[in-house]
Amino acid sequence: MELHEKDRVAIDMGEDGVAHVRLIRADKMNALDPAMFRAIIEAGQALYDMAGLRAVVLSGEGRSFCAGLDMASMAGGDSAIDGDGLTDRTHGNANIFQQVAMQWRKLPVPVIAAIHGVCFGGGLQIASGADIRVVTPDARLSIMEMKWGLVPDMGGYALWRGLVRDDVLRELVYTNREFSGEEAGALGFATHVSEDPLAQALTIAKEIAARNPHAIRAAKRLSNAMSDHDTDRLLMEESREQHAIIRSKNQVEAVMAAMQKRAANFDDV
Numbered sequence: 001m002e003l004h005e006k007d008r009v010a011i012d013m014g015e016d017g018v019a020h021v022r023l024i025r026a027d028k029m030n031a032l033d034p035a036m037f038r039a040i041i042e043a044g045q046a047l048y049d050m051a052g053l054r055a056v057v058l059s060g061e062g063r064s065f066c067a068g069l070d071m072a073s074m075a076g077g078d079s080a081i082d083g084d085g086l087t088d089r090t091h092g093n094a095n096i097f098q099q100v101a102m103q104w105r106k107l108p109v110p111v112i113a114a115i116h117g118v119c120f121g122g123g124l125q126i127a128s129g130a131d132i133r134v135v136t137p138d139a140r141l142s143i144m145e146m147k148w149g150l151v152p153d154m155g156g157y158a159l160w161r162g163l164v165r166d167d168v169l170r171e172l173v174y175t176n177r178e179f180s181g182e183e184a185g186a187l188g189f190a191t192h193v194s195e196d197p198l199a200q201a202l203t204i205a206k207e208i209a210a211r212n213p214h215a216i217r218a219a220k221r222l223s224n225a226m227s228d229h230d231t232d233r234l235l236m237e238e239s240r241e242q243h244a245i246i247r248s249k250n251q252v253e254a255v256m257a258a259m260q261k262r263a264a265n266f267d268d269v
Contacts, residue, residue, distance in 0.1 A: 008039035011046065017054030017213070017268070018205045019047060026062025031070035032122050037100055040126070041091075044103035052268045054209035054216065056107065057201045058130055059114040066123025068144050086153070094155065097122070101155040104129030105224060108217045110208050114201040115181065115190070120144040125154040128163070128189070131220065132204060134197035135190040139181035143169075146176040161227055164188045212250040213268050218242075 012020040021043055023030035030036070047053060060066055091099035092106075104111040104126070113130035121144035127133055135141075145152050152173060160169055164187055171177070172187075184190040194200045208216060218241040225237055245251050250266050257264035 008036045009043045011043060013050070013053075016206055017052050017209045018057060018202065019050065019053055019055075020057045020059070020202070021047070023058075023060040023066060026060075028070060029062065029064040029067035029118055030060045030123070031067045032100075033070040033073040036070070037096055040100045041096060041103070044099070044107065047107055048103075053109055054213050054268070055109050055205035056104070056111040057114060057198070057205050058104065058111055058127075059198050059201070060116070060123075062117075064117030064123075065113075065115045065119045065139070066126060067118045068121030068123045069148075071148075097153065098155040101125040101129040101159060105131075105155075105159065108220065109213075110205075110216065110220055112201040112204050114197040115139050115141075116197055121152075122154050124189070125152060125156040125159065128156060128159040131223070132191045132201075133184075133189065134192045134194050134200045134204070135181035135184050136195060136197055137180065137182040137193050139184070140178055141181065141184050141189060142176055142178040143172045144176050146173060210264065211266075212245070212254045212264070213266055214248065214250050215245050215254075218245060 008023070008025050010022045010024050012022070014020070023036075023040075025031065025033075025036060047056060086095055086097070088095055090096055091103075094102050101122070104113075110132065111130040112132045112134065113127040115127055115133060115135040116139055117136075119127055119135075119139055119141045121142070124141055124143060143152055143156065164172075168187055172179070179187065181190060181193055185193040192200060222234075222237060222241060225234060229237065253264050253266060
């Protein structure tokens, strides 16, 4: 499946319920211009409504995951990039630039990002929207915005909460220091460091896709709620989610499949 912005983003949907979203502006290291922003938003909308979706893998074609903002777009005077309308909430709690990163966290299914090459600025914030990140040891990452006299404003502060130690994050923001994939694992930006992040991301996605899809979606809702709710509210949310799942068709099937040592046959509806 290819989206409207055919030179920017493509989606391949597998029979196992895993969608592979590829940034395909490889000649520009998948840098973010207005067409790329639109295409990523369109991809998120398509995925949100996709029947049978169980997990998503997000990767970049060519030499890099995403080089961040296409500075030629800024030089061209795009009004939104100049700052007009940034405070408008066009996508729920976000503007369009925040949504390209936040939508991966908002998707009802887990998202695994496979990162290689350069992952700078907005590219790092997009990757941070994923539930899980797999990165090559020699990948190059940076919270780049301060280089251009800007602050991270594509959801980074919301997405890095709980991932990276506060003083470490401040240093990386203030200095825009580049760090490797290996260091990203140690700092908390990456979940796994791998020589083949796409293969590992697909393996993780397929394992997730083999679980009870209703329980997986509930677990993602609870994971998203952890940083926003107090203990009492979170305990109640756990109970509500479990009440909706327990003794359901898929939950019984999970038990039977485990006992019979066979692959489960889950219903996505």
